[in-house]
Amino acid sequence: MTELDDPSKSPLNIGIVGLGSMGALHAAIARALPGVALSAAIDSDERLLKLLSRVLPEISVFTEIDEIGTLDRLDAIYICTPPNTHHELAIRAQRAVPGIAVFVEKPMVTRSRDGADLARRSIESKAVTMVGLQKRYVGTFKRAKEILDGGGIGNPVYFRSQTFTAGVLETGSGWKFEPGTGGVLLDWGVHLVDLLYWFFGSMRVREAVRRRIFSANVEDYVHATLQSDSGVTGSFEAGWSMRTHRSTELTLEIHGTRGALRVNEDQLTTYLDSPYEEFPAHPYSRHVHALTPRIPYLLGQPENVLQEIAFLDSVRLRRPPPTSFANVAPIHLLMDSISEFPLERP
Numbered sequence: 595m596t597e598l599d600d601p602s603k604s605p606l607n608i609g610i611v612g613l614g615s616m617g618a619l620h621a622a623i624a625r626a627l628p629g630v631a632l633s634a635a636i637d638s639d640e641r642l643l644k645l646l647s648r649v650l651p652e653i654s655v656f657t658e659i660d661e662i663g664t665l666d667r668l669d670a671i672y673i674c675t676p677p678n679t680h681h682e683l684a685i686r687a688q689r690a691v692p693g694i695a696v697f698v699e700k701p702m703v704t705r706s707r708d709g710a711d712l713a714r715r716s717i718e719s720k721a722v723t724m725v726g727l728q729k730r731y732v733g734t735f736k737r738a739k740e741i742l743d744g745g746g747i748g749n750p751v752y753f754r755s756q757t758f759t760a761g762v763l764e765t766g767s768g769w770k771f772e773p774g775t776g777g778v779l780l781d782w783g784v785h786l787v788d789l790l791y792w793f794f795g796s797m798r799v800r801e802a803v804r805r806r807i808f809s810a811n812v813e814d815y816v817h818a819t820l821q822s823d824s825g826v827t828g829s830f831e832a833g834w835s836m837r838t839h840r841s842t843e844l845t846l847e848i849h850g851t852r853g854a855l856r857v858n859e860d861q862l863t864t865y866l867d868s869p870y871e872e873f874p875a876h877p878y879s880r881h882v883h884a885l886t887p888r889i890p891y892l893l894g895q896p897e898n899v900l901q902e903i904a905f906l907d908s909v910r911l912r913r914p915p916p917t918s919f920a921n922v923a924p925i926h927l928l929m930d931s932i933s934e935f936p937l938e939r940p
Contacts, residue, residue, distance in 0.1 A: 606669045606906060609634030611659055611683060613642055616699050616726075617674035623893045623902045624672075630906060634662055634671075659683055663690035670695035670722075670909050676769045677701050677780065681708040688721060695722035695909040701784045702922050704775055706930045709923035716919040722912060723919040724905045727788045729844065730916060731897035731904065733885030734862040735789060738846070738855055742793055746870035748852030750794065753828030757786045759842035762834045765808050777812030779804075779929055783832030786844055787925050788917070790830065793848070794822040797928055802935040807835045811937075818932050 608624055610617045613635060624630045634654045635646055643655040654665060662668050671687045671694055673680055680698050687696055696716075702725045703709040716723045729735055742750060759782065770776040779787075790797060802818035815833040845858040853866035863879040864870070872880075889899045908915040 603629060603910070605629050605631040606909060607631050607633040607665075607667050608670045608672065608906075609636060609662055609668055611636040611671060611673045611687075612675035613637045613639070613646070614674060617672065619894050619898065620672045620674060620697075620902065623899055624906070626891055626893065627902065627906065633668060634665060636662070659686050660690050662687065662694075665691075668694060670697065670906070672697045672699075674699045676775060677704050678769065678775045680704075681712060684712055684723075685715065688715070688719060693719065693721055695724075695905075696919075697724045697726065697905055698919075699726040700788075701725075701780050701926070701929075702919065703926060704780060706923070706926035709919070709926040713918075713920040713923040720912075722905075722908050722914060724908065724915045725917045725919065725922040726901065727785060727917045727922065728895075728897040728901040729785045729789055729859075730792060731900040732859055732882065733887075733896075734857050734859065734880070734882045735846075737862055737880070737885050738848075738857040739793060741855060741864065741870065741873070742848070744870070745852075746864070746866065746873065747848065747850030747854055748867075750826045750848055750850045752849050753790075753794075753826065754847040755786055755790060755828060755845065756831040756833075757782055757842070757844040758831070758833050758836040758839040760834075760836055760839050761842070762808055762814055763837065765810060771809050771812055773811050777804075777809070777933075778814055778832045778834040779816050779932060782834055782842075783816060783830075784925070784929065786830065786832060786846075787928060788922070789844075789846065790820065790828075791925050791928075792916075793846075794824065794826045796823045796924060797821065798823075799928060799931040800827075802932045804932070804935050804937050806937060806939045813937055816932060820928075 610621045625632050636656045636659050647655055668691050673683050681703050684696050797820045800819040804813040805815045807814040814835040818830045820830050821827045847856045856863045860882050861879050864873045865877050866875050869875050886896050889896050904915055
C-alpha cells in the first residue's frame with residue numbers, strides 16, 4: 595500500500611519534458627500507477643507532439659516548459675532531456691509553477707556548481723526534488739547497504755568497484771560524445787559514484803586516469819582511487835567499450851574487519867566471520883528476486899517502478915526522497931575532480 599493507492603485523494607497531475615526513451619518510460623510507468631494522471635508533455639519536436647495529441651487527446655502539449663504555467667494544476671514534472679539542459683529547465687519549471695515537484699534524469703547536472711545551485715534553490719523553496727538514480731532501488735544493493743549499516747562485515751576497510759558494458763565500440767556522435775555533456779563517467783559511471791556515496795559517505799579522488807579508445811572528445815574508460823572521509827579506500831572503474839561485457843554489469847566488492855560482501859544487480863554474496871541475520875558464517879548468496887518487493891506491474895526493470903512510486907509518494911507526502919537534489923549534488927564534486935585529470939589516448 596502506497597500513498598498513490600488512497601482513493602480519497604485527487605490524482606497527481608504530472609508532466610514530461612523530453613519524449614525520448616526515458617521520457618516515454620517514465621510516462622508509461624506513471625500512467626499505469628493508481629492516482630496519477632499524465633497531464634502535459636513538452637518537447638521541441640512539434641511533429642511528435644501532434645502524434646501524441648492524436649493518441650492521447652486529453653494531454654496538453656507544449657514546445658516550451660514555461661507554458662506549463664497556463665495549466666490549472668500540475669503537481670510534478672519529469673525532465674528527461676540531455677544533461678546540459680537540466681539546470682536551466684529545472685529553474686524554469688519552478689518559475690512557471692512555484693513549488694512544483696521536479697524529477698531530473700541522471701546525471702543531475704554536468705557541473706557541480708549547477709548541482710549546488712539547484713540544491714540551494716530546492717532547500718529554499720522546500721520543493722520535492724529527485725534525481726533518477728534507480729540503482730538504489732535494486733534489492734541486492736539495498737540489502738548490501740543494510741548489512742553495512744548494521745555492522746555485518748564490521749568496519750569497512752577497502753573496496754573494489756566497476757561498471758562495464760560494451761555499448762560503445764565505434765566512434766559515436768551526439769551529446770553523449772561531446773565534452774561537458776558526455777563520456778562514460780557522466781552517462782553511466784554516475785550510478786556507481788552514487789552507490790559509493792550512499793555506502794560510504796563523502797569521498798575524494800587520490801588519483802585518476804581517463805582514456806579514449808573510440809571516442810574523439812570524451813573518455814571511454816575511467817579508473818580512480820577514492821577515499822571516504824571515514825578512511826575507506828578503494829578503486830573505481832567505469833568503461834563502456836568493454837568487449838568482455840556483452841551486457842551491462844555494476845559490481846562492488848567490500849572488505850571489512852569481520853567479513854566481506856560482493857554485490858551486483860543480480861546477486862549478493864556474503865563472506866562473514868560470524869552469522870548476521872539470515873546470512874551464515876560461510877559464503878552465502880541471495881538472488882535479486884528474493885530481495886525485491888512485490889511491484890504492481892513490470893515496465894523497464896523493477897527498480898524503475900520502485901523509483902517512480904518512491905518519487906510520487908514523496909510528492910504526496912511533501913517529503914524529500916533519498917536522491918533529492920540536496921543529497922545528490924555532492925557526488926558531482928567528485929565527478930568534477932575526476933574530470934580534471936587529462937584525457938589520454940592509447
